[in-house]
Amino acid sequence: xxxxxxxxxxxxxxxxxxxxxxxxxxxxxxxxxxxxxxxxxxxxxxxxxxxxxxxxxxxxxxxxxxxxxxxxxxxxxxxxxxxxxxxxxxxxxxxxxxxxxxxxxxxxxxxxxxxxxxxxxxxxxxxxxxxxxxxxxxxxxxxxxxxxxxxxxxxxxxxxxxxxxxxxxxxxxxxxxxxxxxxxxxxxxxxxxxxxxxxxxxxxxxx
Amino acid sequence: xxxxxxxxxxxxxxxxxxxxxxxxxxxxxxxxxxxxxxxxxxxxxxxxxxxxxxxxxxxxxxxxxxxxxxxxxxxxxxxxxxxxxxxxxxxxxxxxxxxxxxxxxxxxxxxxxxxxxxxxxxxxxxxxxxxxxxxxxxxxxxxxxxxxxxxxxxxxxxxxxxxxxxxxxxxxxxxxxxxxxxxxxxxxxxxxxxxxxxxxxxxxxxx
Numbered sequence: 001x002x003x004x005x006x007x008x009x010x011x012x013x014x015x016x017x018x019x020x021x022x023x024x025x026x027x028x029x030x031x032x033x034x035x036x037x038x039x040x041x042x043x044x045x046x047x048x049x050x051x052x053x054x055x056x057x058x059x060x061x062x063x064x065x066x067x068x069x070x071x072x073x074x075x076x077x078x079x080x081x082x083x084x085x086x087x088x089x090x091x092x093x094x095x096x097x098x099x100x101x102x103x104x105x106x107x108x109x110x111x112x113x114x115x116x117x118x119x120x121x122x123x124x125x126x127x128x129x130x131x132x133x134x135x136x137x138x139x140x141x142x143x144x145x146x147x148x149x150x151x152x153x154x155x156x157x158x159x160x161x162x163x164x165x166x167x168x169x170x171x172x173x174x175x176x177x178x179x180x181x182x183x184x185x186x187x188x189x190x191x192x193x194x195x196x197x198x199x200x201x202x203x204x205x206x207x
Numbered sequence: 208x209x210x211x212x213x214x215x216x217x218x219x220x221x222x223x224x225x226x227x228x229x230x231x232x233x234x235x236x237x238x239x240x241x242x243x244x245x246x247x248x249x250x251x252x253x254x255x256x257x258x259x260x261x262x263x264x265x266x267x268x269x270x271x272x273x274x275x276x277x278x279x280x281x282x283x284x285x286x287x288x289x290x291x292x293x294x295x296x297x298x299x300x301x302x303x304x305x306x307x308x309x310x311x312x313x314x315x316x317x318x319x320x321x322x323x324x325x326x327x328x329x330x331x332x333x334x335x336x337x338x339x340x341x342x343x344x345x346x347x348x349x350x351x352x353x354x355x356x357x358x359x360x361x362x363x364x365x366x367x368x369x370x371x372x373x374x375x376x377x378x379x380x381x382x383x384x385x386x387x388x389x390x391x392x393x394x395x396x397x398x399x400x401x402x403x404x405x406x407x408x409x410x411x412x413x414x
Contacts (some may be wrong), residue, residue: 022341041391062269066337066398066401068391069392069393069398070394070402071390071392071396071400085359099288102391103393103395104392104395105393106392110308141410142271142414143413143414146414176299181412183250183277183278183408183409183411183412185276185277185278185311185313185347185408185412186276186310186311186312187276187311188214188276188311189386191276191277194273194401194405195277195405198405198406198409199399199409200407201390201392201402202390202405202409204390205350205388205390205391206350206391207349207350207353
């Protein structure tokens, strides 16, 4: 890119700035702004996914990239009984968030929260539609769109490779989470995260 | 795993075999079959996604892995005007298909076709519901579930990084493809592939 080229800038707080390059100096590029669009891509729902860190960091990071592209507002790593490696690389993941945001031109920067223990997360006073996606046939599970309607704000819990424990599912249900399935396929944890994110996105799509 | 351990085997043609290890010899393990489930996971729809090879092979392969997990029957690499690197690593991708099948315990092995030119693919006499997902605002686009209903067999065209050309979209429409969108988010090509695959999966989910 050089002098005169048009550029689009996002600030992560809802603004899209359009302009052109006045001075292409790499150490201090100057851009003239010709237009500012406020709240240019405001979704009509909020989605918060709380998901266990995974054994393979790449898979967790891939979940982050794809969910940011599709649309997500908040990601919370939750440490579950079957979580094998509780750590996440926060700085690296924040860079992935920014890069995916830029690539998919998202107005708002999704928030990556600090990891939290499952029990602490589920008892917190959350007011959104709360869902827990799991594979335990001992609990009735319903399709997401029986619980979630367009424009609702939602929280979705996604477990680790070995799924949630029975105690965790019981605790979540006691605290107002609804038990949902993601269809009949046996999905990897990160794929379940994307399937959940895309389900909410799909339900909110205009005809 | 050792002698006596239970195992599940799939043959890629619809059968799930359950049994246990009789002789754990790595060069010729012997398994006693106790049960054979035929057509154990027969989906009630067929999905064929025709997608451009991508600049970054990893991203294409990631699409393959995830679509196999979620559910797909046929993948055709289509060479479009904006396809930058037409090659795919067929053997490597077939290994990814088998690995994802095993991981998600799929009954049927998805087929990876030879790459084909866009024009040849779209004029072939295909009888399924045919859709082309693109981002060109010059053509009316509708949400997938306005075109696709549960249990239908479907073909979905997904373009390369620079989208389909106008000529390609026109040709597809002339040959019976319906123009669909995947929501408002600007998705990478491989994410669009997964979003399309998951949309069809979601529409077919039981309540």
